Amino acid sequence: xxxxxxxxxxxxxxxxxxxxxxxxxxxxxxxxxxxxxxxxxxxxxxxxxxxxxxxxxxxxxxxxxxxxxxxxxxxxxxxxxxxxxxxxxxxxxxxxxxxxxxxxxxxxxxxxxxxxxxxxxxxxxxxxxxxxxxxxxxxxxxxxxxxxxxxxxxxxxxxxxxxxxxxxxxxxxxxxxxxxxxxxxxxxxxxxxxxxxxxxxxxxxxxxxxxxxxxxxxxxxx
Amino acid sequence: xxxxxxxxxxxxxxxxxxxxxxxxxxxxxxxxxxxxxxxxxxxxxxxxxxxxxxxxxxxxxxxxxxxxxxxxxxxxxxxxxxxxxxxxxxxxxxxxxxxxxxxxxxxxxxxxxxxxxxxxxxxxxxxxxxxxxxxxxxxxxxxxxxxxxxxxxxxxxxxxxxxxxxxxxxxxxxxxxxxxxxxxxxxxxxxxxxxxxxxxxxxxxxxxxxxxxxxxxxxxxxxxxxxxxxxxxxxxxxxxxxxxxxxxxxxxxxxxxxxxxxxxxxxxxxxxxxxxxxxxxxxxxxxxxxxxxxxxxxxxxxxxxxxxxxxxxxxxxxxxxxxxxxxxxxxxxxxxxxxxxxxxxxxxxxxxxxxxxxxxxxx
Numbered sequence: 001x002x003x004x005x006x007x008x009x010x011x012x013x014x015x016x017x018x019x020x021x022x023x024x025x026x027x028x029x030x031x032x033x034x035x036x037x038x039x040x041x042x043x044x045x046x047x048x049x050x051x052x053x054x055x056x057x058x059x060x061x062x063x064x065x066x067x068x069x070x071x072x073x074x075x076x077x078x079x080x081x082x083x084x085x086x087x088x089x090x091x092x093x094x095x096x097x098x099x100x101x102x103x104x105x106x107x108x109x110x111x112x113x114x115x116x117x118x119x120x121x122x123x124x125x126x127x128x129x130x131x132x133x134x135x136x137x138x139x140x141x142x143x144x145x146x147x148x149x150x151x152x153x154x155x156x157x158x159x160x161x162x163x164x165x166x167x168x169x170x171x172x173x174x175x176x177x178x179x180x181x182x183x184x185x186x187x188x189x190x191x192x193x194x195x196x197x198x199x200x201x202x203x204x205x206x207x208x209x210x211x212x213x214x215x216x217x218x219x220x221x222x
Numbered sequence: 223x224x225x226x227x228x229x230x231x232x233x234x235x236x237x238x239x240x241x242x243x244x245x246x247x248x249x250x251x252x253x254x255x256x257x258x259x260x261x262x263x264x265x266x267x268x269x270x271x272x273x274x275x276x277x278x279x280x281x282x283x284x285x286x287x288x289x290x291x292x293x294x295x296x297x298x299x300x301x302x303x304x305x306x307x308x309x310x311x312x313x314x315x316x317x318x319x320x321x322x323x324x325x326x327x328x329x330x331x332x333x334x335x336x337x338x339x340x341x342x343x344x345x346x347x348x349x350x351x352x353x354x355x356x357x358x359x360x361x362x363x364x365x366x367x368x369x370x371x372x373x374x375x376x377x378x379x380x381x382x383x384x385x386x387x388x389x390x391x392x393x394x395x396x397x398x399x400x401x402x403x404x405x406x407x408x409x410x411x412x413x414x415x416x417x418x419x420x421x422x423x424x425x426x427x428x429x430x431x432x433x434x435x436x437x438x439x440x441x442x443x444x445x446x447x448x449x450x451x452x453x454x455x456x457x458x459x460x461x462x463x464x465x466x467x468x469x470x471x472x473x474x475x476x477x478x479x480x481x482x483x484x485x486x487x488x489x490x491x492x493x494x495x496x497x498x499x500x501x502x503x504x505x506x507x508x509x510x511x512x513x514x515x516x517x518x519x520x521x522x523x524x525x526x527x528x529x530x531x532x533x534x535x536x537x538x539x540x541x542x543x544x545x546x547x548x549x550x551x552x553x554x555x556x557x558x559x560x561x562x563x564x565x566x567x568x569x570x571x572x573x574x575x576x577x578x579x580x581x582x583x584x585x
Contacts, residue, residue, distance in 0.1 A: 117273050118312035120299040122326035122375060132325070136316045 002169050003177035004196060007154050010085070010173060014092045015150040018100035021093070022145060026104030027130065048098050056162025059091040063163065083165045091163040092153045100149040107141020108134055144208050151204040155197065224248040224379050224411040228269045229278040242266060242435040248379070248411040252402075252425050254443070255415045256459075257432035263415045264309070266432070267381045270413070271306045272299035283378050283411075305372035306381040311364055313356040319343070319367045320352035326375040342370045346400055362393045369397070373404060380405075380412045386421060398424050419460045461582070462509035462553040469497045478525075478578055481505065488549035490526040492581035504584045511580035512554035514544065515573040516564045526576040528552075532568050535561060542566075546574060 029041060047055055062069040063081040069090075073081040081087040111134050119129040135142070157175040164171030166180070174197050181190035227245040242262040255263050268274035270281055272288065275296055281289040283304075288297045313322050320339055327335045343349040346366040351359055359367065365385055372380065386394045398421070405412060414425060422429060422443050429446040431439045439446045467481035470489065477494045481503060490505075497503050519527060530548030537543075542561050544554045552574060556566070566572070 112310075112312065114308050114310050114312040115314060117268075117271075117299070117306070118308065118314070119325070120273065121271055121302070121304060121306040122371070123300050123303075123328070124325070125300055128328075133314060 003172050003174050003193070006085075006169065006171065007173040007175070010088060010092060011150045011153040013089050014096055014153040015100075015146045017089070017093050018096060018149045019142070019146055022097070022100040022104050022149075023142075026101050026108055027134075029101070030105045030108035044101050045098050047095050052095065052156065052158025053162060055095055056091060056159040059087075059094060059159065059163050063087050063090070082163060083167065083171060085164075085170055088160060088164040088171050091159050092156060095156060095159045096149040096152045099152045100145040103141045103144040103148065104138070107138035107144075110141075111137045140211050143211050147204055147208050151201055154204075155201060223250070224270070224281075224283050224413070226266070226270055226281045227279040228266060228276045228281065230265060230269060230274065230276045232265065240265075240435060242269075244432065244435070244437050246430055246437060246440070248413050249428075250409040250411050251427050252405070252412045252414055253427065254422050254425060254429045255413055255432060256417065256422060256429050256446070258417060260434075261432040262435040263432055264383055267306065267383055267413065267415060270379070271304050271381055272297060272302050273306075303375070303377050304379045304381060305375060305377035307368050307372050307383065307385045309383045309385070309387060311356075311368040311385070313364060313368055313371070315356050318353050318355055319348065319359065322356070322367060323371045323374055325371065338374055342374045343367075345404065346370045362389050362397070365389065365397060366400070369401065376408075378410060380410060382412065382414045384415055384417075386416075387418075394421065395424060460508070461506040462555075463505075463507040463512075464584070465505045465507070465550055465552075467492075467503050467505050469499050469501050469503060471499055472497075484550035488528055490528065490576065490581065491578045492583060493579060495583040497583070506582045506584050507552070507576065507580060509543070509553045509555040511576065512552060513575035514546075514554055514556055514560070514564065514566070515575060516566075516570070518573055519575055522575060524575045524577045526574075526578065526581075528574045528576070530572055530574055532566055532570045532572055534568055535566060546572060548574060 025040075025044070029037065029044070060082055061067050063073070064070045065074070065080055065082075070081050073079075073086075081090070115133055115137070116129055119133050124132065154173075155175060156173075157179070160171065160173050160176060164173075164176075166172050166176055172180075174193055178190050178193050178197070181187070181193065225247050228242060230242045232240040232242070240260075240262070242265050244262070244266060246266075255266070257263055265274065269276045269279075269289070276289060276291070278291045279289065280287070280291070287295050288302055288304075289295060314325065317325070320343070323339045323343060324335055327338060330338065339352075340349065343352055346369060348363050348366045348370065351363055351367070356364055356367070368385065386397060389397070401412075402425075414421075416422065427442075429439075429441065429443045430437055431446050465483050467483050467490075470480040470482055472479045472494060474494060478491050479494050479497070480489055480491050482489050483505070492505055495503060513524070518529070528548040530546040530552070533545040533547050533551065535542055535544050537558060540557070542556050542558055544556055544561075544566065546552050546554060554574065560566070
């Protein structure tokens with residue numbers, strides 16, 4: 001159960017960070033008229049097509065004692081980044097980036113442009129328009145982004161193994177725990193952990209679909 | 223006084239590029255911007271509001287420059303203090319009527335804001351809806367709330383893009399009255415886009431007619447719309463009959479010329495225009511300007527009497543639309559009473575009577 005705690009903590013951190021970073025990136029991608037925008041769009045989508053090992057490998061190299069990120073981290077905090085929880089969070093953020101940004105872009109783009117115009121002629125700047133109009137009308141997208149990045153991080157394996165290794169209580173997540181059990185032929189223990197993950201994943205996806213189908217809209221209930 | 227000189231080219235995939243090139247002046251009071259769809263009305267409004275940047279031009283309110291291409295000035299929309307009611311109204315769906323109206327008042331302290339919102343909702347007779355969201359409010363009331371939201375900010379100019387589309391005439395008139403009453407005290411320039419003739423008659427102090435990105439005429443509604451000089455404008459202004467004609471002869475002394483309608487010999491007299499004998503012109507005639515007779519009329523001042531045959535009669539409300547074949551098909555409006563008194567029916571021979579000055583040349 002230690003592994004589950006690590007997984008949940010990791011997923012929560014990643015989802016929170018992704019929302020914070022994802023919103024400005026998604027805003028820019030949704031509304032910029034810059035012609036080279038497709039380049040950034042491709043970069044954001046990269047983790048969808050790359051094998052996790054490729055991403056994990058580069059993350060590991062960058063975080064290693066000779067990598068730029070690793071050296072910066074040592075200089076700042078006195079210890080390395082690879083095989084720590086912080087390193088795991090960073091790599092997972094990269095890996096789950098499209099899962100947060102793409103629903104955000106879709107929902108920002110779905111907001112009627114005339115509402116943004118109306119906000120502007122009523123004297124609101126871009127920031128106020130974002131908070132008062134775009135964000136409230138994009139709530140299903142925001143919820144989807146948070147939940148999907150949470151769920152995706154919960155289930156990741158390759159990146160975690162590359163960057164985090166397998167340190168009990170620090171970087172050993174549920175998926176790696178299951179792998180360990182299977183390797184040592186403890187199928188019963190593997191099954192129990194796997195079932196928990198399956199149940200959580202199903203619950204999370206049901207929530208996302210219910211929200212997007214407006215079966216249940218928690219934020220309009222007053 | 224709002225003054226705008228705007229030149230803006232629009233490229234859209236597949237279609238020919240569109241050029242808006244106008245210069246208008248809007249004094250305090252209601253000025254109608256009239257034209258068919260695609261004439262450039264909304265683009266012009268977007269430029270004035272600051273939502274679209276013109277390629278060239280200069281936009282000013284009194285001496286305050288909002289946009290200038292040389293030297294480059296472009297005041298962003300949120301700093302212009304120009305209110306804009308969109309065709310779609312664009313009420314914020316997640317906010318109540320009251321919150322929508324208060325949206326533009328964030329600089330006021332809470333108390334003053336509540337008071338202003340209450341006042342204007344009252345003035346536009348929608349106070350009872352203040353706690354409801356746009357999705358729960360009917361068409362005409364949404365329009366009132368959109369007007370209130372724009373006007374509560376005390377704008378320097380008001381832009382209205384077909385704000386009353388889809389409402390019945392009575393409701394339109396009531397809202398227009400409220401708008402007039404409001405503007406009597408403020409006296410700001412209001413630029414009102416419509417292609418409804420009813421609204422022009424109800425509101426119009428001045429009309430600017432736009433066609434294909436250009437101002438084609440400007441002045442009092444009567445001058446601009448009752449003597450349309452462009453085909454599109456004539457269609458938009460409700461001229462049911464638009465006919466091709468060939469000029470037969472010019473009678474400069476009388477200020478008239480004779481033209482032949484269509485290919486067959488149906489000749490009428492129309493006001494003299496800039497046209498040479500033998501050239502093709504178009505004549506616009508309102509269906510309501512044509513008289514019907516069942517015998518050949520005599521002793522009339524009207525110069526055009528055409529013999530024809532009723533093709534069809536179609537009752538629409540308190541009006542019957544008669545289609546008459548006299549070489550070309552003309553549409554005339556008559557009352558149901560007249561249909562009965564004259565025993566009009568399809569196939570019946572009739573004479574159409576038309577004054578020279580009811581015929582308008584368009585190009």
